[in-house]
Amino acid sequence: MSAIDTIPFETGIDTLDALESESIHIIREVVAEFERPVLLFSGGKDSVLVLHLAAKAFWPGRVPFPVLHVDTGHNFPEVIDFRDRTVARLGLRLEVASVQDYLDDGRLQERADGTRNPLQTQPLLDAIAAGRHDAVFGGARRDEDKARAKERILSLRDEFGQWDPRNQRPELWDLYNGRHTVGQHVRAFPISNWTELDVWRYIEREGIELPPLYYAHEREVYRRDGMWRAVSEVSPARPDEVVERRTVRYRTVGDMSCTGAVESAAASVADVVAEVATSTLTERGATRADDRISEAAMEDRKKDGYF
Amino acid sequence: MGDALFRFATAGSVDDGKSTLVGRLLHDSKAILADQLESVARTSAERGFGGEPGAIDFALLTDGLRAEREQGITIDVAYRYFSTGRRSFILADCPGHVQYTRNMVTGATTADAVVVLVDARNGVLEQTRRHLAVVALLRVPHVIIAVNKIDLLGYSEAAYTAVADEVTTLVGELGLPEAHVVPVSALAGDNIVDRSANTPWYRGPALLELLETLPSLDELETELEALRMPVQLVIRPQGAVAHGVDDPDRFRDYRAFAGRIASGTVRVGDRVQVFPGGATTVVTGIDAGPRELDAASAPQSVSLRLADQLDAARGAVIAAAGALPEPRRELDAALFWLGGRALRPGARVLVKSGTTTVQALVPEIVGRRDLDSLELEPAEHLEINDIGQVRVRLSAELPVEEYVAHRRAGAFLVIDPQSGATLAAGIVTAPVTPTTGRAGNTSTTRTTTDTEGVAA
Ligand SMILES: Nc1nc2c(ncn2[C@@H]2O[C@H](COP(=O)(O)OP(=O)(O)OP(=O)(O)O)[C@@H](O)[C@H]2O)c(=O)[nH]1
Ligand SMILES: [Mg+2]
Numbered sequence: 001m002s003a004i005d006t007i008p009f010e011t012g013i014d015t016l017d018a019l020e021s022e023s024i025h026i027i028r029e030v031v032a033e034f035e036r037p038v039l040l041f042s043g044g045k046d047s048v049l050v051l052h053l054a055a056k057a058f059w060p061g062r063v064p065f066p067v068l069h070v071d072t073g074h075n076f077p078e079v080i081d082f083r084d085r086t087v088a089r090l091g092l093r094l095e096v097a098s099v100q101d102y103l104d105d106g107r108l109q110e111r112a113d114g115t116r117n118p119l120q121t122q123p124l125l126d127a128i129a130a131g132r133h134d135a136v137f138g139g140a141r142r143d144e145d146k147a148r149a150k151e152r153i154l155s156l157r158d159e160f161g162q163w164d165p166r167n168q169r170p171e172l173w174d175l176y177n178g179r180h181t182v183g184q185h186v187r188a189f190p191i192s193n194w195t196e197l198d199v200w201r202y203i204e205r206e207g208i209e210l211p212p213l214y215y216a217h218e219r220e221v222y223r224r225d226g227m228w229r230a231v232s233e234v235s236p237a238r239p240d241e242v243v244e245r246r247t248v249r250y251r252t253v254g255d256m257s258c259t260g261a262v263e264s265a266a267a268s269v270a271d272v273v274a275e276v277a278t279s280t281l282t283e284r285g286a287t288r289a290d291d292r293i294s295e296a297a298m299e300d301r302k303k304d305g306y307f
Numbered sequence: 308m309g310d311a312l313f314r315f316a317t318a319g320s321v322d323d324g325k326s327t328l329v330g331r332l333l334h335d336s337k338a339i340l341a342d343q344l345e346s347v348a349r350t351s352a353e354r355g356f357g358g359e360p361g362a363i364d365f366a367l368l369t370d371g372l373r374a375e376r377e378q379g380i381t382i383d384v385a386y387r388y389f390s391t392g393r394r395s396f397i398l399a400d401c402p403g404h405v406q407y408t409r410n411m412v413t414g415a416t417t418a419d420a421v422v423v424l425v426d427a428r429n430g431v432l433e434q435t436r437r438h439l440a441v442v443a444l445l446r447v448p449h450v451i452i453a454v455n456k457i458d459l460l461g462y463s464e465a466a467y468t469a470v471a472d473e474v475t476t477l478v479g480e481l482g483l484p485e486a487h488v489v490p491v492s493a494l495a496g497d498n499i500v501d502r503s504a505n506t507p508w509y510r511g512p513a514l515l516e517l518l519e520t521l522p523s524l525d526e527l528e529t530e531l532e533a534l535r536m537p538v539q540l541v542i543r544p545q546g547a548v549a550h551g552v553d554d555p556d557r558f559r560d561y562r563a564f565a566g567r568i569a570s571g572t573v574r575v576g577d578r579v580q581v582f583p584g585g586a587t588t589v590v591t592g593i594d595a596g597p598r599e600l601d602a603a604s605a606p607q608s609v610s611l612r613l614a615d616q617l618d619a620a621r622g623a624v625i626a627a628a629g630a631l632p633e634p635r636r637e638l639d640a641a642l643f644w645l646g647g648r649a650l651r652p653g654a655r656v657l658v659k660s661g662t663t664t665v666q667a668l669v670p671e672i673v674g675r676r677d678l679d680s681l682e683l684e685p686a687e688h689l690e691i692n693d694i695g696q697v698r699v700r701l702s703a704e705l706p707v708e709e710y711v712a713h714r715r716a717g718a719f720l721v722i723d724p725q726s727g728a729t730l731a732a733g734i735v736t737a738p739v740t741p742t743t744g745r746a747g748n749t750s751t752t753r754t755t756t757d758t759e760g761v762a763a
Contacts, residue, residue, distance in 0.1 A: 060561055061542050149369070171413050193388070281340055
């Protein structure tokens, strides 16, 4: 359907319209009530969606907050390129919290398994403190994980960034209470109620550009933990792993060392929508090695101040 | 035009089967993907669920926190999503334990329908009453009673009818709209997605059929109500227009009021009235991002351009001309006290209504609703999980309305000015005197004379 000329007010609004309106309302509330919001921006589809919604929320004005990238140093080059072009196109200020800097000067040590996702927490918290950000937008969705399914839209964090799932603030109607004390900050999740399929249907409807990784392309890959992993400097194949060329795409885009691709011929947005609608695996189940560590991997990382 | 969104929440006493029902609903409507099912099956097997191999504890699909899995209870709301082709659903699985009632309130405030589970063996328990009282207070549009665990009673019609009658009576006493009652086994899947052969005596719809057909809140309300939009912020780029806007000069004097429509429909050319001040003007444009609309309705987020340069900012309310309520400084209100410290007369709090937060004083606690008798009894203070009736004095006028007439204009938060904690869910009511009113009942006594001192 063409969204541009469809104004479905006579028949009630559809799911995507309802989700869009809810998200824009949340983004505007946070901007109105906080001093220094920032958006966590990875170049992944969810943070691109939040940015797109923010641009709509303040149109024809500019997006009134900077973006923050927690850079693990293990990036897909296409994603960094996309990040920089997006920031330039919208005239945004980009803040970067670099995990590599922390490794270089010894504030953090490389983990034995080589993954850097768990190392993001400290640079993130330091960047929040340095930027004096009292609200941090994230693109997390409740359908991603069973711990995220429990989180509020405005989630209060203490000075260590910790989430206390047993003691969350009630969240009533659409009246958000962002009050916090010195040292605390709030994580705001405007697309909490979107599913992966909603995101893709909306990307199709709005014609939103994404990094090319999300669409089928040929790549040198090898099989590990039931996922296709890209051959790269930071994720080389072990001697016993067979490298082959396959047509793959990414369902999530994160740290190269722990994000897997799925075999797919979905080369266009419409193909991806069709593929996601019939997928038998969840997004993270299919692509994230770091969430397979334990039953409650996400909950534990969130308690420690992760997104 | 895609499918519409419908939000529902579960409620009912601890262990009555809410999470199991939700898991069953997700599973039987094919919303569970292979890796999730595998993970839940593995955990069920490790814990020896059901005593037989292959039995799946469907509650694990929503009880996602470590502590929940260890204790076998729900602590906080889990939000899940599924779609049947007819509708997309947002489902809030709420906890039953009394300690976490505040989380159930969280789940219920946004619900179009609440599914209240009752264990057929136990009937109505204290938490069932409390949750139903909350549902009545919040005026959730639809109440569905799922009489659960009928597999344990041999699918007996008599046992079901006894419980159904008990709950229906309570629903009536609470002044709730008529409830839909469904006999179910969440564990076995009877009458959840499809009608069950085990209950030939039941002629009504399965649970999912009800959820697919009941009208949502916004469907019910847009038809009825006049336009109302609280202003979140004013968009005024003043030259700092977004990159990529073709013709920046066009927007040099752009000024629009951004907000989410709380009720009604707005069209270009409509006459509107603006709080504060009450000045009347005309809508000259409706923008949704770069797209111009002829009309928009609740709950859309838009930016409204007005003919006159009004001095309005965040906290302003734009309403259909003639529909702006008389601003008030004194409110009668019902509160659900969520915790933190107790409420005592004379307390200073913050009240957040729409997009405004003002200081407020609670000079008087009119009473506390007794859960057994449902009567309003005199009370010195309100404590956690109490439903109370109070008077509130605001430091500034607000254009609120009674919640029964307009949800979004009558709902407010009570916030602790020191800690910032949310202390209560508040709704604006008509004046109420003790022993006459009933929770959520619209037939409360309206007093035309001074009601000062009624708590004495
Ligand atoms: N036999 C039978 N057992 C059921 C049924 N529904 C739930 N149970 C069992 O009842 C127990 C409690 O179920 P839950 O779904 O966790 O209950 P709950 O209402 O979500 O509990 P809280 O969220 O902690 O309030 C579990 O052992 C379930 O397996 C049913 O229809 N039949
Ligand atoms: Mg439960």
